[in-house]
Amino acid sequence: MSITRHRLFYPGVLLLVLLVSNVFFTPTFFNLRMQDGHLYGSLIDIVRNGAPLLIVAVGMTFVIATGGIDLSVGAVMAISGAVATHHIAGLSNQDSTAGVLTAVGMALGFCLLLGLWNGILVAVVGIQPIIATLILMVAGRGVAQWITDGQIITVNSPAYKLIGGGYKLALPFAIFLAIAVLVFAAVISRRSALGMLIESVGGNAEASRLAGIRSRGLILLAYVFSGFCAGLAGLMISSNVSSADANNTGLFYELDAILAVVIGGTALIGGRYFLVGTLVGALTIQTLTTTILTIGINPNATLLFKAFVVFVMCLIQSPAFRAKVFRRRQRPASPPAAPASKEQHVRVPA
Amino acid sequence: MSTAVLDKRPTGLPRVSQRYFPVLATLLLLVLMYLFGTFQYEGFASGQGVANLFIDNSYLIVVAVGMTFVILTGGIDLSVGAVVGLSTMVASTLLEDRGWSALLVIPVVLLIGCTLGGLMGAVIHYYEIQPFIVTLAGMFLARGLCYVISTDSQSITDGLYSDIALKTIPLGGGVVITYSVIVALAAVLVAYMVLHYTRLGRNVYAMGGSKQSAMLMGLPVARTTIAVYTISGFCAALGGILFSFYALSGSPNTAIGLELDAIAAVVIGGTLLIGGSGFVLGSVIGVLVLGLIQTIITFANLESYFTRITIGLLLFAFILLQRLVFARRSPGS
Amino acid sequence: MASAASSPVVQMTGIRKEFPGVKALDGVDLRLFAGEVHALMGENGAGKSTLIKVLTGVYTIDGGEIRLGGEPVLFSSPLQAQQAGVSTVYQEVNLCTNLSVAENIFIGREPRRMGAINWREMRRRAREALERVDLHIDVSQPLSSYSIAIQQMVAIARAVDISAQVLILDEPTSSLDQGEVQQLFRVMRQLKAEGLAIVFVSHFLEQIYEITDRMTVLRNGQLVGEWMTSELPQVELVSKMIGRDLATLEALEGENKRTLTALENATPVIQAKGVGRKGSVEPFDLSVYPGEVVGLAGLLGSGRTEVARLMFGADRADSGDFLVDGKPTHLRTPRAATSQGIAFTSENRRTEGLVGELTVRENIILALQAARGWTRPISRKRQDELVDEYIKALDIRPANPEQQVRNLSGGNQQKVLLARWLITRPKLLILDEPTRGIDVGAKAQIQKLVVSLSEEGMSVLFISAELEEVLRLSHKVEVLRDRRIIAELANDEGMTVEKIVETIAGDSREEVRA
Structure with a gap:
């Protein structure tokens, strides 16, 4: 099996090309320097700014692996930031560790509940995931604004600032958080049987049922974890700017997170998931954003590129596309079950 | 007679109301909300108040009409908000920077919308990719194009354009409406005719009922899929033009999240998200419910964010209602 | 019409159809006569449904000839077959239950006036079409408000209305009760009298003997023969369908009783x-x-x-x-x-048994792991021991536990499925x-x-x-x-x-x- 067949080959090449191409515009792109005991450089920026996306994408990976999707993560991020800053803003000493920890606990606890809500709608009530999570996607930002009373809450709390904007051991604290979530997710899911059972449910729900797997709990867990991840990411973003903007925190994050997961090779229909792939996907998206910023192109042009990437990734994943392009290599192993799906040409026989 | 054996009808809800039940529930909701506003707030009930409901939401009505087609086939179109935004940008740029005539700009904008929609429909059908993800790419594309055109908003000063935008039509009793309302209502009427009196329209319902059956009955599934996304693209572009009438400007941030409002309106209007059942008039009622929520919240001096929360709750209620009322009908697969 | 019985409406000769690795049809003949009900008999994998799909244009043939009314034809879509007069009603009624009865009969060919669908005319003609199958129901109601039996009748009415010469009924009775079956048979007899050639597929032998005139028996993609129903006793029919595959019996010598x-x-x-x-x-x-x-x-x-x-x-x-x-x-x-x-392996290995994306090892430990719950994983060492043991014991090939199970042959997939349950010691x-x-x-x-x-x-x-x-x-x-x-x-x-x-x-x- 050649290296080009590895599922991380193309995403990896894409990431490398993006990174290297930066050198042409910013010769110092790969430089790292120490200043005031902190490490600075473009690479550090990419990882730090990409940390919240990575965390959301890790949660999304599990939801997608079950065959679902979570559209509400952006709104949950906004709620999380709103809950935490609202609590901190009301403290007499905004920098008190206990107060900040309480705020963080409240925010994450609330987000766990929101994840549970999504999970219940999908696994218990039986609503399609896209639609079930759409409800929170629509209402969530309203809830966040309700909490902040429609204002942008600003806090002055170095302790809170640490989460998304602080440094530890010369590196941004956000990086440690992201690594911690990634490692936690990988260890929990791969050391226990969770990962395999989720892949089984996402890969073939009926076969899993007949093997005696109780999928309901697994699906619930995936949505709860996704809610937790979105909550943590929301805290990081709000902490980085020491404020909570209910309107804009986490806007379009659901789409970026889905994109990161898909670039990483996890199929949208569920089944096998790849956390390392998600890492590469999230870094690619962040590198792209950073590159476009440093080159000086309008930052929003990233959307065009994302459109292109989504399109290409989908085509590659589409069996119909593969069948059309690689017709000789891909032959069905069994007679097709359904009649040909092509539009029928009318030709009355002689 | 022999048919006695066969003529077994399900018991439970009377059959007529089952199909119309969600729409009737929404209509009832609309009336109750209106009555609530009337008794609760002074100056709520007025002819112009009702007219404003249409004026302020004309673009959303048009977008929701397009979305109804897509959802009736069991699909979804996330790109409509971005296409609305793109349309306002293309219109304002062509009118102001290039000095094109409004009579030329409008067809160009509509053509762009149709092309985008048609392409998405083709990809969805021929490559069998989920509509959700294809239209997501379309959304990125259209929104990205907005920002490529310009990151700033631009006012529209073109004479003909602002004439159309600002001119009002008196309905008597001091009540006026805009041309946008006429356009929106015309779109609804055309959509109604297409859905109920053309083969295309019936194929849309058939596909939503069961794509597999539609195929086996020899219906043109490919053509229908491409058509509904083209229609949705057209409606989004038309909605964009109406929005630029309304705002008299083009902005790359226009209508972010509008797709959610459109989907909510369609669902609240009684269309099943799995497709095959629903009415375009229901979607109009859905839009009016959303508009009325906004109005009531303004009258109640509540913050605007309660609008979103209320819409979310309504969405929840109606999705639950769909599951209860249509629990017996399994989605065609 | 009776005179038409001398030459067949449909004559299929030497039909061959292959799928990768499978000869689904190997030189099969089928003759359908006007005014006759023809039973197509055979067990699983005999080739019945492939033959039907060939006749209705869902599949194209790899060899042989189909003649309709004496003319050679080649259908490449169900629509084409329909227009030539060959219509099919499937077991799982392929109609749109969300549409009205009238629409289901006419969708795709609705009567129009000045470009617009003429609903009144459509309902009138729908009532006429249902008249032919002796059904008097409100055609403006959605199809979903009627029983499966009525839906079946509507499907037949649609098929007959599209100028059918040949009507194929693929297991139409499998979800009908006794009274409904009799109603269906009345309609079939009436259509037969009108000169239609009807193909009837059913697992119910009594129904076959009640309604059919002639039968064709298939086994393993090959033609066993054609008989007049009245001339083939039921016992002979069953043994012809089942066949006597003695080749596989040598495996268990001596252990007969x-x-x-x-x-x-x-x-x-x-x-x-x-x-x-x-x-x-x-x-x-x-x-x-x-x-x-x-x-x-x-x-x-x-x-x-x-x-x-x-x-x-x-x-x-x-x-x-x-x-x-x-x-x-x-x-x-x-x-x-x-x-x-209790353990169960389904006959549908691919859809109800294995998780194709997962490896042989994962598929084998799946049920045991499910019983333990996700928090109590089986250690990798134990997994490997168990999996190796069963790969050896059942001779699963390739003996690679990390192979994706979808790449295995059918027999080895079946063994993986067996291994999954055997390690749970049921x-x-x-x-x-x-x-x-x-x-x-x-x-x-x-x-x-x-x-x-x-x-x-x-x-x-x-x-x-x-x-x-x-x-x-x-x-x-x-x-x-x-x-x-x-x-x-x-x-x-x-x-x-x-x-x-x-x-x-x-x-x-x-x-x-x-």
């Missing part, structure tokens, strides 16, 4: 009392004793799979009780069944067609395995379309017909395949003739 002694005092591993499910299988009693192999014999559609699924909780029984080891137990979900030591193993579609070697291995498992004390419920296999392996045989267990036969000295065939086919008609 398998009786279990001293069962009377033992407690059954599982006992079903009056267990049934509406529309699926009639209430039945069934006991399986420790170490006993119970065979389920019956034709396709007789309810054998349905019995198995009820015993495993894959479908929920709506009547009756289960006793597991003598204790009343609910078996409402597969999970409940597995926790009672008390009762339910095997639904475990040897179907796999090569002879793997088949013999699986048969041997069943024998040795039962010798070790495991109980097995064994389903197979091959009666020799059932007879070889089972201590007793439950015979099913028309979704009922009609007999329990001890596999003692006098038992033969012929006797089982007679029991399956046996009806009053036979006795009268004798």
Whole structure:
């Protein structure tokens, strides 16, 4: 099996090309320097700014692996930031560790509940995931604004600032958080049987049922974890700017997170998931954003590129596309079950 | 007679109301909300108040009409908000920077919308990719194009354009409406005719009922899929033009999240998200419910964010209602 | 019209159709005559549905010739076949139940006036079309508000209205009750009298003998022959359908009769009392004793799979009780069944058995892991031991536990599925067609395995379309017909395949003739 067949080959090449191409515009792109005991450089920026996306994408990976999707993560991020800053803003000493920890606990606890809500709608009530999570996607930002009373809450709390904007051991604290979530997710899911059972449910729900797997709990867990991840990411973003903007925190994050997961090779229909792939996907998206910023192109042009990437990734994943392009290599192993799906040409026989 | 054996009808809800039940529930909701506003707030009930409901939401009505087609086939179109935004940008740029005539700009904008929609429909059908993800790419594309055109908003000063935008039509009793309302209502009427009196329209319902059956009955599934996304693209572009009438400007941030409002309106209007059942008039009622929520919240001096929360709750209620009322009908697969 | 019977409306000769690795049809002939009902008979994999799909333009043929009214034709889509006069009504009614009855008859060809659909005219013509099938219902109501039987009639009305010369009814009766079947038959007789050629596929032998004039029997993609229904006794028909595949029997020499002694005092591993499910299988009693192999014999559609699924909780029984080891137990979900030591391999390996994306190892440990829950993983070392042991014991090839299971051959996939359950050490193993579609070697291995498992004390419920296999392996045989267990036969000295065939086919008609 050649290296080009590895599922991380193309995403990896894409990431490398993006990174290297930066050198042409910013010769110092790969430089790292120490200043005031902190490490600075473009690479550090990419990882730090990409940390919240990575965390959301890790949660999304599990939801997608079950065959679902979570559209509400952006709104949950906004709620999380709103809950935490609202609590901190009301403290007499905004920098008190206990107060900040309480705020963080409240925010994450609330987000766990929101994840549970999504999970219940999908696994218990039986609503399609896209639609079930759409409800929170629509209402969530309203809830966040309700909490902040429609204002942008600003806090002055170095302790809170640490989460998304602080440094530890010369590196941004956000990086440690992201690594911690990634490692936690990988260890929990791969050391226990969770990962395999989720892949089984996402890969073939009926076969899993007949093997005696109780999928309901697994699906619930995936949505709860996704809610937790979105909550943590929301805290990081709000902490980085020491404020909570209910309107804009986490806007379009659901789409970026889905994109990161898909670039990483996890199929949208569920089944096998790849956390390392998600890492590469999230870094690619962040590198792209950073590159476009440093080159000086309008930052929003990233959307065009994302459109292109989504399109290409989908085509590659589409069996119909593969069948059309690689017709000789891909032959069905069994007679097709359904009649040909092509539009029928009318030709009355002689 | 022999048919006695066969003529077994399900018991439970009377059959007529089952199909119309969600729409009737929404209509009832609309009336109750209106009555609530009337008794609760002074100056709520007025002819112009009702007219404003249409004026302020004309673009959303048009977008929701397009979305109804897509959802009736069991699909979804996330790109409509971005296409609305793109349309306002293309219109304002062509009118102001290039000095094109409004009579030329409008067809160009509509053509762009149709092309985008048609392409998405083709990809969805021929490559069998989920509509959700294809239209997501379309959304990125259209929104990205907005920002490529310009990151700033631009006012529209073109004479003909602002004439159309600002001119009002008196309905008597001091009540006026805009041309946008006429356009929106015309779109609804055309959509109604297409859905109920053309083969295309019936194929849309058939596909939503069961794509597999539609195929086996020899219906043109490919053509229908491409058509509904083209229609949705057209409606989004038309909605964009109406929005630029309304705002008299083009902005790359226009209508972010509008797709959610459109989907909510369609669902609240009684269309099943799995497709095959629903009415375009229901979607109009859905839009009016959303508009009325906004109005009531303004009258109640509540913050605007309660609008979103209320819409979310309504969405929840109606999705639950769909599951209860249509629990017996399994989605065609 | 009667004179047309001399030359066939449809003449298919030497039809061949191959799928990668499978000869689905190998030189099959079929003749359909106007004014006749023609039964297409055969077991699973005989090629019935492929033949129908060839005739209706869903598949194109690789060889042979189709003549319609004497002219050679080649359909490349169902629509084309429809327009040439060949219409099909499938078992799972392929209509849009959300649309009105009238629309379902006319969709795609609605009457129009000035470009717009003329609803009034459509309803009028729909009532006319339904008139032909003797149905008088409100055509403006959605189809979903009527029973499956009426939906079936509407489908037939649609087919007939699209100028059908040939009407294919693919298992139309499988979800109808007795009265509804009679209604359908009345319509079929009427259409027959009008000169239509009708193809009728059904698993119910009594229906075949009641309504059809002529029959074609297929087996393993090959033509067995064509007979007038009245000239082929039921027993002969069944043995022609089942065939005598002696090649696979050498695997189990000498072990012909398998009786279990001293069962009377033992407690059954599982006992079903009056267990049934509406529309699926009639209430039945069934006991399986420790170490006993119970065979389920019956034709396709007789309810054998349905019995198995009820015993495993894959479908929920709506009547009756289960006793597991003598204790009343609910078996409402597969999970409940597995926790009672019951295991089940489905006949649909790919869709209901394996998770194709996962590896051989993961598929093998899946059920054991599911029973332990995700928080108590089986250590990788233990996994490897278990998996290696069973790969060796069952001779799974390639012997690579990290291979994706979808890349394995059918026989090896079946062994993986068996291994999955064997490592859970079940008390009762339910095997639904475990040897179907796999090569002879793997088949013999699986048969041997069943024998040795039962010798070790495991109980097995064994389903197979091959009666020799059932007879070889089972201590007793439950015979099913028309979704009922009609007999329990001890596999003692006098038992033969012929006797089982007679029991399956046996009806009053036979006795009268004798």
